[in-house]
Amino acid sequence: QVQLVESGGGLVQPGGSLRLACVVTGKIFSLNTMAWYRQAPGKERELVALSVSGGDINYADSVKGRFTISRDNAENAFYLQMNSLKPEDTAVYYCNADLDYYDGPYHYRNQDYWGQGTQVNVSS
Numbered sequence: 001q002v003q004l005v006e007s008g009g010g011l012v013q014p015g016g017s018l019r020l021a022c023v024v025t026g027k028i029f030s031l032n033t034m035a036w037y038r039q040a041p042g043k044e045r046e047l048v049a050l051s052v053s054g055g056d057i058n059y060a061d062s063v064k065g066r067f068t069i070s071r072d073n074a075e076n077a078f079y080l081q082m083n084s085l086k087p088e089d090t091a092v093y094y095c096n097a098d099l100d101y102y103d104g105p106y107h108y109r110n111q112d113y114w115g116q117g118t119q120v121n122v123s124s
Contacts, residue, residue: 009118
């Protein structure tokens with residue numbers, strides 16, 4: 001069974017840093033696209049960072065220069081390093097992956113999975 005398990009959220013003061021982790025469990029063949037989204041109260045979920053297996057990485061304008069998405073293919077994990085945090089970064093952060101996996105003799109391609117979400121609060 002495939003699961004995305006997040007960790008690393010919490011409370012931090014403005015200007016501080018946090019590192020979110022997303023570990024993908026199951027019989028994974030490949031992680032094609034990895035992404036982080038966030039949803040603040042009363043707002044729609046928005047894309048924060050996107051990493052494609054070919055190497056392309058994109059960030060929301062609001063986080064460019066402050067956030068970094070990275071991956072560890074050997075561990076089937078990816079991360080979001082968040083620096084210079086601002087109160088407006090407060091949200092529930094979700095990891096998302098498009099992946100291929102095996103289930104017995106079957107190979108499933110381009111399946112979309114979400115993590116459970118982790119709360120990030122930036123406040124003094």
